[in-house]
Amino acid sequence: xxxxxxxxxxxxxLELRRLRNDRTEVYTRAVQPVLWLVVFGxxxxxxxxxxxxxxPYIDFITPGVMLQSVLFVAVLYGLTLVWERDxxxxxxxxxxxxSRYATVIGRSMSSGVRAIIQVLIVIPVALLLGVRFIPNPxxxxxxxxxxxxxxxxxxxxxxxxxxxxxxxxxxxGIGQALILxxxxxxxxxxxIALMPHALQLVAAFNPLTYAVDAVRGLMITGNxxxxxxxxxxxxxxxxxxxxxxxxxxxxxxx
Amino acid sequence: xxxxxxxxxxxxVYKGSVEALAGVDLDVKAGDIFALLGPNGAGKTTLMxxxxxxxxxxxxxxxxxxxxxxxxxxxxxxxIGYVPxxxxxxxxxxxxxxxxxxxxxYGLPSRSRKEVIYDMLESMxxxxxxxxxxxxxxxxxxxxxEIACAMLIRPKILFLDEPTLGLDPAARIAVWxxxxxxxxxxxxxxxxxxxxxxxxxxxxxxxxxINVGRMVTSGTAEELKHSxxxxxIKFSLSDRRVDEHTLGRxxxxxxxxxxxxxxxxxxxxxxxxxxxxxxxxxxxxxxxxSVVRIATTKPTLDDVFLRYAGTMRGSGAxxxxxxxxxxxxxxxxxx
Numbered sequence: 001x002x003x004x005x006x007x008x009x010x011x012x013x014l015e016l017r018r019l020r021n022d023r024t025e026v027y028t029r030a031v032q033p034v035l036w037l038v039v040f041g042x043x044x045x046x047x048x049x050x051x052x053x054x055x056p057y058i059d060f061i062t063p064g065v066m067l068q069s070v071l072f073v074a075v076l077y078g079l080t081l082v083w084e085r086d087x088x089x090x091x092x093x094x095x096x097x098x099s100r101y102a103t104v105i106g107r108s109m110s111s112g113v114r115a116i117i118q119v120l121i122v123i124p125v126a127l128l129l130g131v132r133f134i135p136n137p138x139x140x141x142x143x144x145x146x147x148x149x150x151x152x153x154x155x156x157x158x159x160x161x162x163x164x165x166x167x168x169x170x171x172x173g174i175g176q177a178l179i180l181x182x183x184x185x186x187x188x189x190x191x192i193a194l195m196p197h198a199l200q201l202v203a204a205f206n207p208l209t210y211a212v213d214a215v216r217g218l219m220i221t222g223n224x225x226x227x228x229x230x231x232x233x234x235x236x237x238x239x240x241x242x243x244x245x246x247x248x249x250x251x252x253x254x
Numbered sequence: 255x256x257x258x259x260x261x262x263x264x265x266x267v268y269k270g271s272v273e274a275l276a277g278v279d280l281d282v283k284a285g286d287i288f289a290l291l292g293p294n295g296a297g298k299t300t301l302m303x304x305x306x307x308x309x310x311x312x313x314x315x316x317x318x319x320x321x322x323x324x325x326x327x328x329x330x331x332x333x334i335g336y337v338p339x340x341x342x343x344x345x346x347x348x349x350x351x352x353x354x355x356x357x358x359x360y361g362l363p364s365r366s367r368k369e370v371i372y373d374m375l376e377s378m379x380x381x382x383x384x385x386x387x388x389x390x391x392x393x394x395x396x397x398x399x400e401i402a403c404a405m406l407i408r409p410k411i412l413f414l415d416e417p418t419l420g421l422d423p424a425a426r427i428a429v430w431x432x433x434x435x436x437x438x439x440x441x442x443x444x445x446x447x448x449x450x451x452x453x454x455x456x457x458x459x460x461x462x463x464i465n466v467g468r469m470v471t472s473g474t475a476e477e478l479k480h481s482x483x484x485x486x487i488k489f490s491l492s493d494r495r496v497d498e499h500t501l502g503r504x505x506x507x508x509x510x511x512x513x514x515x516x517x518x519x520x521x522x523x524x525x526x527x528x529x530x531x532x533x534x535x536x537x538x539x540x541x542x543x544s545v546v547r548i549a550t551t552k553p554t555l556d557d558v559f560l561r562y563a564g565t566m567r568g569s570g571a572x573x574x575x576x577x578x579x580x581x582x583x584x585x586x587x588x589x
Binding site: 003006011013017018021086087088089091093095098099253 | 303307309328336338339340341344346347348360361387403
């Protein structure tokens, strides 16, 4: 167990060191969430089209936009693995004395490192737009933890896709096709109650819905009624994804 | 005696029924530098990836220092180092960081970690560039860094898949000096595949040639060259032509394979030039033929390679002898 933790931490450290040497990706990836907040958020705040229980619309979607950013980083993390597959890095990692579970969880949680940094860029923009966060450090840290953990689950999903598709071109197609439905079939931009019944059903099975609810409760509304359910669903999703990804991981190099 | 590598009947059939390995038997002695030669697509990389536990063989078995690569993969991974053919370091961090991450993945104790890394950088001649991003390294520097990563844990055996591909001659020599020093200093077994016959000839203790998924021959480079029994003695003669009677006598000598005469040169192919030469000289002298100059040419490893693996895939390769080279030259190691 100790050995596995060490491998996971080493891989997260690797991600931080890579980020330190090249920050451009952090900034380019911040453009999209910032546009969602600045353009979509402010416009829809003005027209009051979506009932949000008295919360300003821009405040309502801030957690959704954060999670969209996390989702992007995580789902496209598989691309890193496809690149590492084309080089000899994955082969060498598989020959290292680390369990494949540790390798898979380590790589997945590496995307969490990147995701948290994206989120930390969105927050000051949201503050400038007048979003009011709950001023409770414990809630704030808990929200970041949720974002970090759910990112790992989505990155593991991405590893599964990468190990089945294996090439960059095929992966890019599916990557986009995963992100958008997950994002729109969730409560990120509108309450689930507004959706058609079929879509509501999809949203109920979408782990993003539970992550948005948890982060929204912890950062904006303070409504933590469903937090235990949210945490349970996210934990279940992560464990399931880690397990499947560990099984499919070796396929990536074949 | 426990072999560093021992395989029996190793087979690998890929999806779509491509038979990459067709039953490989291989023994590699501990502490040897072992060269695996073979044409593209012969199964070299497949063999190496099975031995390094990346995937399982379809049938047959393989042991690394007595550990089964399928059932004891985790134990095998603790004693092996591996440098794949493709670049296997992260290019967006520096050389020191690459070693640091691997040191942490491999669980080197944190007290000695820094020291071990700097020793390794020093010994590979990378100390001065340790702080530079790897994307600015030359091909030779990257290869040395990869070997450094693989050697961090002082593996008992180091696997290298075409370690000097694309390197300039100076970098190739530098890489081989390091690999040879690991063998001498730590007794590391080195198992490598290559297309460079000169490297196999100069640095390996033993050579094996694989073709169409089978081992076609193995032995020391000297044994293999000798096995061709095709050394050439070239006599430059003063103007007098050689009469048929003398030619017939030379042909009749033991261990003479062929005799060809052109204007003033006599080419005699023999099994072993050193032992055959006196006999041929006697015949020439008794025929009163004066010799101006004698040159002998021995087969190179290239000739061995072409002989055993020169045919195209599938053209009767299975019919070739697959045994080890026995023979008079046993124990006659490389200079």
